[in-house]
Amino acid sequence: MLYKIKITPESFSQIIKYVDYNGKEVGVYRTVSEVLTGTTNNQPIISSFNIPILLKQNYVDFGYYSEFDGAILQKETVLNFVFSAITEYEYLVLNTSNNLNNFTKDANYVIDWGDGTIENLTTNPIYHTYSTGGVEYYTIVITQTNNFGTNIIKKNVIAPFDTTKVSDNPNGTAEFIPSGGPWKGTPLSYDYIFSGDSGSLEDYVNTTPTQISGYTYSKIKDLASYGTDTYPVGKPIYIDNILLGQIDSMSTEYSAYTIQNISYVDYPNGLTIFNVETSGLTTSTTTLSGITKDEVLLKSVSSPQIFSNVFIERGKVSGYEKVLRLGEVKTIEDLENYGYGFFKLENK
Amino acid sequence: MAIGVYGTVRPSDVSPEDVEIIMIYSPSRDQTETIVQKKLSATTLLKPYFDDVNTQELLGGLYNLTLPAAEFTSIGFYTLYLRPAQIRTKISDCGILSALPNVKGIVINLDEVPDDFRNKFEKAQELVGYRVEYLNNGQKVPNFFRIVTSSFFCEPIVTNETNTSQKTIRYRYVENNTNLVFLTLSPSNSPSNKTNAVPFIGQPGQSIIISNTYFNPTTLEVEIAEHDISTLAVGIFGNQTKSVEDGIYTIYDSENNIYKQYNLFEVRNQFNELLYEVREDRGSDIDISKNFDNIIE
Numbered sequence: 001m002l003y004k005i006k007i008t009p010e011s012f013s014q015i016i017k018y019v020d021y022n023g024k025e026v027g028v029y030r031t032v033s034e035v036l037t038g039t040t041n042n043q044p045i046i047s048s049f050n051i052p053i054l055l056k057q058n059y060v061d062f063g064y065y066s067e068f069d070g071a072i073l074q075k076e077t078v079l080n081f082v083f084s085a086i087t088e089y090e091y092l093v094l095n096t097s098n099n100l101n102n103f104t105k106d107a108n109y110v111i112d113w114g115d116g117t118i119e120n121l122t123t124n125p126i127y128h129t130y131s132t133g134g135v136e137y138y139t140i141v142i143t144q145t146n147n148f149g150t151n152i153i154k155k156n157v158i159a160p161f162d163t164t165k166v167s168d169n170p171n172g173t174a175e176f177i178p179s180g181g182p183w184k185g186t187p188l189s190y191d192y193i194f195s196g197d198s199g200s201l202e203d204y205v206n207t208t209p210t211q212i213s214g215y216t217y218s219k220i221k222d223l224a225s226y227g228t229d230t231y232p233v234g235k236p237i238y239i240d241n242i243l244l245g246q247i248d249s250m251s252t253e254y255s256a257y258t259i260q261n262i263s264y265v266d267y268p269n270g271l272t273i274f275n276v277e278t279s280g281l282t283t284s285t286t287t288l289s290g291i292t293k294d295e296v297l298l299k300s301v302s303s304p305q306i307f308s309n310v311f312i313e314r315g316k317v318s319g320y321e322k323v324l325r326l327g328e329v330k331t332i333e334d335l336e337n338y339g340y341g342f343f344k345l346e347n348k
Numbered sequence: 349m350a351i352g353v354y355g356t357v358r359p360s361d362v363s364p365e366d367v368e369i370i371m372i373y374s375p376s377r378d379q380t381e382t383i384v385q386k387k388l389s390a391t392t393l394l395k396p397y398f399d400d401v402n403t404q405e406l407l408g409g410l411y412n413l414t415l416p417a418a419e420f421t422s423i424g425f426y427t428l429y430l431r432p433a434q435i436r437t438k439i440s441d442c443g444i445l446s447a448l449p450n451v452k453g454i455v456i457n458l459d460e461v462p463d464d465f466r467n468k469f470e471k472a473q474e475l476v477g478y479r480v481e482y483l484n485n486g487q488k489v490p491n492f493f494r495i496v497t498s499s500f501f502c503e504p505i506v507t508n509e510t511n512t513s514q515k516t517i518r519y520r521y522v523e524n525n526t527n528l529v530f531l532t533l534s535p536s537n538s539p540s541n542k543t544n545a546v547p548f549i550g551q552p553g554q555s556i557i558i559s560n561t562y563f564n565p566t567t568l569e570v571e572i573a574e575h576d577i578s579t580l581a582v583g584i585f586g587n588q589t590k591s592v593e594d595g596i597y598t599i600y601d602s603e604n605n606i607y608k609q610y611n612l613f614e615v616r617n618q619f620n621e622l623l624y625e626v627r628e629d630r631g632s633d634i635d636i637s638k639n640f641d642n643i644i645e
Contacts, residue, residue, distance in 0.1 A: 009576055049420075
């Protein structure tokens with residue numbers, strides 16, 4: 001695009017100067033050159049002139065984003081654990097590593113609770129009580145030693161247990177230290193990709209919860225009890241041992257109740273208003289997973305050709321996988337077990 | 349089959365610091381030898397418009413270009429070339445990630461980056477979408493560029509290769525600020541039909557130009573001229589007076605401002621024969637007693 005702009009006498013208001021003649025103001029034209037270079041009272045007649053322009057951007061998002069199919073998914077099947085708390089200071093760790101794989105079934109597990117306690121992971125789940133007192137941050141580290149090397153996964157916890165601050169990275173950080181080969185003894189991070197993006201999730205968290213409110217249908221009948229007192233005020237209502245909610249107050253003007261942390265108010269005219277607080281996208285509600293961008297058709301990458309009606313996309317090969325010919329995989333169960341989540345089956 | 353239609357052009361909201369303005373002046377269309385080329389400061393000259401209601405919000409796309417009169421002093425043609433700011437630096441190394449050896453990239457040392465642009469490198473992923481162009485012996489390789497697909501701080505890892513005594517440096521990402529940034533580029537993977545054809549992404553020590561892709565380069569031609577249609581109309585249709593006593597001929601615009609003044613006189617020979625009738629531009633020597641109101645009252 002080429003802008004063509006012509007600067008001529010009509011572009012300048014200062015093209016006319018006014019001089020005094022016997023007390024009368026007389027307008028006299030300047031030339032354009034004089035406007036640009038001349039001075040009045042030792043000041044330039046004009047210092048600049050303005051041209052509005054439009055800048056545009058063409059965006060081409062080549063490639064597409066997909067969940068990385070290599071090490072990140074591999075991590076889930078090789079070594080991982082989840083944690084929770086029994087009491088404020090008593091933690092529970094459940095080893096969720098896949099012990100059926102050839103390379104992990106004979107592995108040894110050691111857990112470092114982060115407070116100086118290191119023990120073999122002989123029971124599953126395993127319990128540990130942190131010292132009571134103030135708020136302390138610990139890093140639980142599970143080390144898995146197998147024939148190929150050492151896997152390490154670390155997750156941060158807080159004591160006393162606080163569900164709102166479980167971890168800034170629920171997936172933890174994972175490392176693999178090979179026991180042989182060119183990378184022997186070198187810690188290789190599984191969390192190498194887009195770690196900056198993961199960390200920036202905090203940016204999206206609304207630290208001051210905001211109110212969400214609106215109209216809905218009455219849900220008070222969900223809290224109805226048997227007997228004469230159908231809606232007892234203040235009595236917790238459980239369904240299958242899970243707290244559903246309670247009636248907060250009843251009057252002739254309104255009925256207020258809470259169901260699963262959402263406040264409702266029923267009015268006699270049939271109007272029901274709900275009210276709930278939200279903090280937006282938070283780390284406690286979001287599971288982070290790395291994504292990678294696959295290049296498409298830019299001189300160097302061509303898309304796979306499909307010759308059958310079943311398309312099998314194979315993940316990245318790792319040293320852990322036992323080698324099977326595809327012909328040895330005869331059932332879907334074989335396929336799932338062999339691929340442990342690597343295969344995506346699509347009807348084409 | 350439905351067709352998803354979408355546009356790929358958007359109003360740019362580029363920051364003026366990411367813009368370079370180059371001015372080229374030529375006094376005429378046929379002038380090729382005395383062309384003046386000069387770089388102007390975009391941060392001073394380019395100002396975005398802000399939304400009138402949401403005053404903190406850029407209007408988007410629309411910018412005001414304030415051209416300093418001191419740089420535009422002559423009649424002629426000024427071409428303004430607005431392009432993405434160029435970051436000139438060097439490739440410190442080309443390497444692979446230790447955790448994923450098939451991920452290739454270039455390593456930039458922050459100490460080699462000009463101060464004005466170092467902040468671009470100091471935040472992860474800030475350079476994604478930037479274009480990398482390469483120089484060979486000071487000449488830019490034409491029609492060749494790569495696009496940055498990720499940028500993270502990194503640190504080298506020295507590893508023993510099996511069966512050799514060689515040391516190979518590979519890189520791994522680190523969270524803490526270092527002076528090294530690992531840029532992955534696209535394309536950098538081999539095509540599946542020729543796996544040994546690795547796309548070129550640069551060489552250690554090679555000079556490169558990194559530039560943003562926040563807006564499309566554009567040019568403006570600013571022509572500065574003495575006359576336009578309105579002044580010509582004044583010359584033809586405006587009020588005119590001729591002072592018989594001193595021969596001053598004056599042309600006025602529609603507001604009776606004095607547009608031009610001329611001296612009218614005759615040239616005669618020694619025999620008093622009329623040779624020429626002359627109209628001579630008085631230039632800036634304006635006799636303001638010939639203002640229109642003074643004459644007709």
